Each structure stands twice: as C-alpha cells, then as structure tokens.
Amino acid sequence: MTDTTDILSINNVYKVFGEQPDTAMQMLQNGAHKDEIFEKTGQTVGVFDASFSVKKGEIFVIMGLSGSGKSTMVRLLNRLIEPTSGSIKLNGKDITALGDADLLDVRRHEMSMVFQSFALMPHMSVIDNAAFGLEISGVEKKERHKRAQAALDQVGLGEHGDSYPHQLSGGMQQRVGLARALANDPTILLMDEAFSALDPLIRHEMQGELIRLQKEQSRTIVFISHDLDEAIRIGDRIAIMEGGQVVQIGTPEEIMRNPANEYVETFFKGVDVSKILKAGDIACQQSACKIQLNGSVHPFDAGGNQFAYLVDDKESLLGVVPLESIDNQASADTLLAQQLDQHASVYSDDMISDVVKTVAHSDYPVPVIERNGTFCGVISKDLMLKTLSH
Ligand SMILES: Nc1ncnc2c1ncn2[C@@H]1O[C@H](COP(=O)(O)OP(=O)(O)OP(=O)(O)O)[C@@H](O)[C@H]1O
Ligand SMILES: [Mg+2]
Structure with a gap:
C-alpha cells in the first residue's frame, strides 16, 4: 500500500x-x-x-x-x-x-538498480551473483549468502543457488538480477x-x-x-x-x-479502457437509490430507479430490493422481506474487464462495494456500454 x-x-x-x-x-x-x-x-x-x-x-x-x-x-x-x-x-x-x-x-x-541486460558474472554461481552487491559493500560471506538466499527465495529461485547463469533461462537470469538488487534491501x-x-x-x-x-x-x-x-x-x-x-x-x-x-x-x-478503469471509478457516475435502515425508515426517493440498495448504519450493503411493488413509505421490515434472495456485487478495485460479465448477466444495476463491505454505487448495463465505447 x-x-x-x-x-x-x-x-x-x-x-x-x-x-x-x-x-x-x-x-x-x-x-x-x-x-x-x-x-x-x-x-x-x-x-x-x-x-x-x-x-x-x-x-x-x-x-x-x-x-x-x-x-x-x-x-x-x-x-x-x-x-x-x-x-x-x-x-x-x-x-x-x-x-x-x-x-x-x-x-x-x-537505491539499487536493475538493468535491461542481466549483467551476471558467467563464472560465478547464482548465489554469488545475487550476493555480488553485498560483496562489493564488504559484507562477510556467511551474512551475504544468507541475505542472497533470502532474496533468491523471494524471486522463486531458492533452489538454484548453485547453478551458473548459462544454465538458466533469460527470465530466470533476470530474476537473479532482481534478487541482487533486493539483497541490498x-x-x-x-x-x-x-x-x-x-x-x-x-x-x-x-x-x-x-x-x-x-x-x-x-x-x-x-x-x-x-x-x-x-x-x-x-x-x-x-x-x-x-x-x-x-x-x-x-x-x-x-x-x-x-x-x-x-x-x-x-x-x-x-x-483498452476496461483494463485501466476500476469498478469504483465509474460506480459513482450513476445515481442509485440507497436506503439506510437505521431504525425507522423515512420516506425515500426512488429517483426513477427500479431497484433500491439497502445499507446498514455503517453504509455496508445489506441487499437489493425491486421497487415495483413497494411504496416509498415502506418499513424496514417490508424492505428486508422484499429483497432479492441473492444479489451479485463487485469490489470497487475490480478492473472493469473483470466485472463485464457480472454486469451483463444481472437483472439490476450491480452494486459496487469496498473490500470492507461499504456500498459505493452501482454499474448498470447502460453505464458499462458507455464506458467501453468511450
Ligand atoms: N552520454 C550521452 N551523451 C550524449 N547524449 C546522450 C547521452 N546519453 C543520452 N544522450 C541523449 O539524451 C537523450 C535521452 O536519451 P535517453 O537514453 O535518456 O533516452 P531513453 O528515453 O532512455 O530512450 P530509450 O527508450 O531508447 O532507452 C537522447 O537524445 C540521447 O541521444
Ligand atoms: Mg533508455
């Protein structure tokens, strides 16, 4: 973070x-x-x-x-x-x-630097290559091997310390370069x-x-x-x-x-905008009918929406209610009783590309929530289309 x-x-x-x-x-x-x-x-x-x-x-x-x-x-x-x-x-x-x-x-x-070319020493083992920066800094052998091993573990090469660079693929060699930089912490x-x-x-x-x-x-x-x-x-x-x-x-x-x-x-x-934007980035662009169930529910304004989103006093999403058979004076109990048995939701940090399907298959604008459950807004099919055709 x-x-x-x-x-x-x-x-x-x-x-x-x-x-x-x-x-x-x-x-x-x-x-x-x-x-x-x-x-x-x-x-x-x-x-x-x-x-x-x-x-x-x-x-x-x-x-x-x-x-x-x-x-x-x-x-x-x-x-x-x-x-x-x-x-x-x-x-x-x-x-x-x-x-x-x-x-x-x-x-x-x-500030450790990792270059494009792997810049490994061909005659040195992988662990010695990873420890090379530490060696130059005068860290003694036991300690530098310990730190280099930890760095190799971090990049998934923990088992390859005794190999030589020519025995590794290009990707693995670059990992050694990364491990060398990481070993310096x-x-x-x-x-x-x-x-x-x-x-x-x-x-x-x-x-x-x-x-x-x-x-x-x-x-x-x-x-x-x-x-x-x-x-x-x-x-x-x-x-x-x-x-x-x-x-x-x-x-x-x-x-x-x-x-x-x-x-x-x-x-x-x-x-591809769907790979840049997150669900939370567009959810706020659409008006949604949010009803907070804190004891008594006051008359709510549906604002032309066909669905309402119920939240508790901490703004956590509780459920989705179709509004067609509900008047705007409905009690909390009625609202809760009328909510959909199950509802889909997506996280605000999900990429749009990953939520397209959910939105496409949903009968109601899909609610977007934070990882802690807080309701942030909704994404309708219409909004999704507009976003993708941007
Ligand atoms: N040592 C140098 N002597 C003279 N000019 C240089 C030197 N190093 C870079 N330049 C010039 O400075 C400018 C920026 O070069 P630089 O290498 O930083 O670009 P770059 O964005 O990294 O490019 P690339 O994507 O090709 O690596 C270029 O005009 C380059 O010719
Ligand atoms: Mg360059």
Whole structure:
C-alpha cells in the first residue's frame, strides 16, 4: 500500500550532455527547443526542468518514446549521471550535494538498480551473483549468502543457488538480477526497462512478481518502460516524458481521462479502457437509490430507479430490493422481506474487464462495494456500454 509520504523529490533537474552546458542552459532559459540547441551548439538536452516526487511504497513508472530521456532521468536519481542543475532529495537528504563516499553508500543501501541486460558474472554461481552487491559493500560471506538466499527465495529461485547463469533461462537470469538488487534491501529499486528483453509470457509473470513484492514488502520502485500495457499494469502513477521533459504525471486513469497534450493522447489511443478503469471509478457516475435502515425508515426517493440498495448504519450493503411493488413509505421490515434472495456485487478495485460479465448477466444495476463491505454505487448495463465505447 502506498502512503502519502514523498520519499524522493526531484526539483527542476536538467541534464545537458556536451562541453558547454552553460550555453545550452542559457538558451533553454530563453525558450530554445532542444533540437535548435543541438543544431547550434552540438549540446544534447537529455532532461529538461524535471520536477516530480515519488511516494513511499508506490511503483512509479517513467514512460516515453525512445530518446525522450527516461534512462537519463533514472540515472540522474542515483547520480550515475551528474545533473547539470537542480536538486534530488531522498528522504530529505540532498543527493546532489553528497561526496563520493556518501554517494556510494546511497547506491549500495538506498537505491539499487536493475538493468535491461542481466549483467551476471558467467563464472560465478547464482548465489554469488545475487550476493555480488553485498560483496562489493564488504559484507562477510556467511551474512551475504544468507541475505542472497533470502532474496533468491523471494524471486522463486531458492533452489538454484548453485547453478551458473548459462544454465538458466533469460527470465530466470533476470530474476537473479532482481534478487541482487533486493539483497541490498534498498529503500528504492530503480529498474530501467528491466523486463524488455524477456519474452511476453515471462515478462507478464515478472510484472506480477514485482506487483507482489511491492504489496508484500511495500517496496518503492521507479520503473522505466516504453510499453503502455506494462506501465498501466504495474504503475500506481505514470510520468510521461517527451523530448527530455516530464509532460504529465498521474494515475493511468487520470492520464487517460485528461491527456495533457497530443503526444500523451497518441500514447493512450486504442488503450483498452476496461483494463485501466476500476469498478469504483465509474460506480459513482450513476445515481442509485440507497436506503439506510437505521431504525425507522423515512420516506425515500426512488429517483426513477427500479431497484433500491439497502445499507446498514455503517453504509455496508445489506441487499437489493425491486421497487415495483413497494411504496416509498415502506418499513424496514417490508424492505428486508422484499429483497432479492441473492444479489451479485463487485469490489470497487475490480478492473472493469473483470466485472463485464457480472454486469451483463444481472437483472439490476450491480452494486459496487469496498473490500470492507461499504456500498459505493452501482454499474448498470447502460453505464458499462458507455464506458467501453468511450
Ligand atoms: N552520454 C550521452 N551523451 C550524449 N547524449 C546522450 C547521452 N546519453 C543520452 N544522450 C541523449 O539524451 C537523450 C535521452 O536519451 P535517453 O537514453 O535518456 O533516452 P531513453 O528515453 O532512455 O530512450 P530509450 O527508450 O531508447 O532507452 C537522447 O537524445 C540521447 O541521444
Ligand atoms: Mg533508455
């Protein structure tokens, strides 16, 4: 679960590649475009005025076309690339001001990176590969093997410690890369296209694995991808980069509903909305007749609805009542007696794609409830159709 604490904050960060960053910075301040700067000075603007923050426990995805600055951005976070200007704070500590020793410490303990290429040592066993980061940090052998074994267990490779990389499939090798990062128990995992080289099935499996790790261990993960499906599936929030700039940040749903510009819109064109929206996102868009049974029931307003939804004094859903034979003065007992024997319901965090069938087969708008039973609204067939044809 994410909380609202910002763990990493990036403020007005710039990166200019080349010998004369000052000239390029000056031109940027005067409104020049990165292409113009490159033509006139040969300097490449990698990242331009990036500001955002990452919350504790979230998967924050950075997405954009090739060359938009994603890798540069993530490498700036742990200063594998030095920013030309701006500040990067981890738990309030300014990373940009750290000396070499402290910076090394941050890379070892606070921000571990997983790359696209597996970068395993061929002559080292799987467990030694997983323990490699710890070895560099000077952790003694027994302890580092213990931690590496725990990390291998976490990624489902607990039995393969004695194997060598060439004996593993690509997906398994990437898990070793992930285990190596996890063995450091970092505050933040940085993952640059970490799953892009995997075939689709294994990739899907690894995405699931990552979501599980995040949920179970509240990992904070900054994940780079140029794949929208991947970004939507794993991202709590997505930052979209275009030409070195962060042009929009939001949940997949927020971005889809309100794309900041044409570039973002193009990205999201053709996206299956049923895989972005959750039942709770649309339930509130429909009026429903909710009747609270707290002792005496006051006359209720059916509002043209054919069904009413009974809730208790804590707003928990009790049942669904057809209204045709009930007048609006009915007592609580009458309402309870007339409710359907059984009713379907879906959870507010269910994906629309997973509730389509339930809604299609239901004779009444399907009630949507929170995991704790609280009634949030309903989804009718009509609303479902409108949503899917959006
Ligand atoms: N070391 C470097 N020297 C000069 N220019 C660089 C360097 N690294 C990156 N760039 C430039 O900075 C821009 C952003 O590159 P970056 O690698 O961050 O893009 P990306 O979004 O990660 O792309 P991809 O999806 O292809 O990995 C590009 O124009 C690239 O050519
Ligand atoms: Mg890249």
